[in-house]
Amino acid sequence: MATPGRRAQAPLETPAVILIEPQLPENIGATARAMMNCGLTNLRLVRPREQWPNERAREVSSGAHEPIDKAELYPSARAAMADLTRVYATSARHRQMIKTVMTPREAAAEMRTLIARGERVGVMFGPERAGLENDELSLADAVIRVPLNPDFTSLNLAQAVLLIGYEWYQSGDDTAPRELVVNGTRPAEKEELLNFFDHLERELDASGFLRNAEKRPGMVRNIRNLFQRAGLTRQEIRTLHGIVKELSSKRENRPRRRKTTTTS
Structure with missing residues (x-):
């Protein structure tokens, strides 16, 4: 086997x-x-x-x-x-x-x-x-x-x-001839897409976007379905990783607001 x-x-x-x-x-x-x-x-x-x-x-x-x-x-x-x-x-x-x-x-x-x-x-x-x-x-x-x-x-x-x-x-073999594609336009494999989902969900958890435990499973499925329908290429997956990474780094480096107090 x-x-x-x-x-x-x-x-x-x-x-x-x-x-x-x-x-x-x-x-x-x-x-x-x-x-x-x-x-x-x-x-x-x-x-x-x-x-x-x-x-x-x-x-x-x-x-x-x-x-x-x-x-x-x-x-x-x-x-x-x-x-x-x-x-x-x-x-x-x-x-x-x-x-x-x-x-x-x-x-x-x-x-x-x-x-x-x-x-x-x-x-x-x-x-x-x-x-x-x-x-x-x-x-x-x-x-x-x-x-x-x-x-x-x-x-x-x-x-x-x-x-x-x-x-x-x-359906036989009545299909269009094989097309040559360059690496950048080749469709993403499921492993690449699912690794992006993992990355995105980690950052959404860290940001608090998925904080509602009851709604989280449905929200995650909806987000995944959104990207599944896009038919992403390998290059597009790499671009999305970069976007998520950049946004998360901006969030981490953002100075926290200082609480102000008033005195009477």
Whole structure:
């Protein structure tokens, strides 16, 4: 089994499939089978409930061993997407956050274009019972929602992977030619963007902007969503780091106001 780490940034020719806390090895095996049906092999597992590697997953995969054998384990959603430039989250529920919502077909067409440009993309799937948490969803750039019977939208994990994988496979290779970009305009990887979030949130905490503990989680998600929608490049991330650093240094060096007292 492959082990995670800081990868050499070789092209990722197909979307990575990221499973967050999958509960049953059988579901991972069925997912691997669905992936191979659609030409997908990059499987990333975040905190699977049962020990991995797992023979039951291999058995259920019905010979789709490549995703199983190459599967990578990660401690968090953030770590699993660190080297990617665009991540899609799957969700059947409507959330209280502003995200671009796409059908599998729309997302597949966009992924083809991005990969043709040399970008690295992934699709994130939540646990079988409850789906993705809001904090995990906030890390994604867009949401994929499958248009189904509104009275019953429930899908099992492998079904969801197969539906999105099918649209990817059907989208073929009718894409724009690969574009050459210079380093300054290359899209930021998730690790770079999330490191900026950490920097910004530290300074917002220090300034007291996030002092309301009850409202803090929602405020942080809203701030993250704002920057996620911007599609920032590496150079823009560096510029934002510089802005935050400069503003924080001005705050630290600002002389404190002296209290004045009056006497009668």
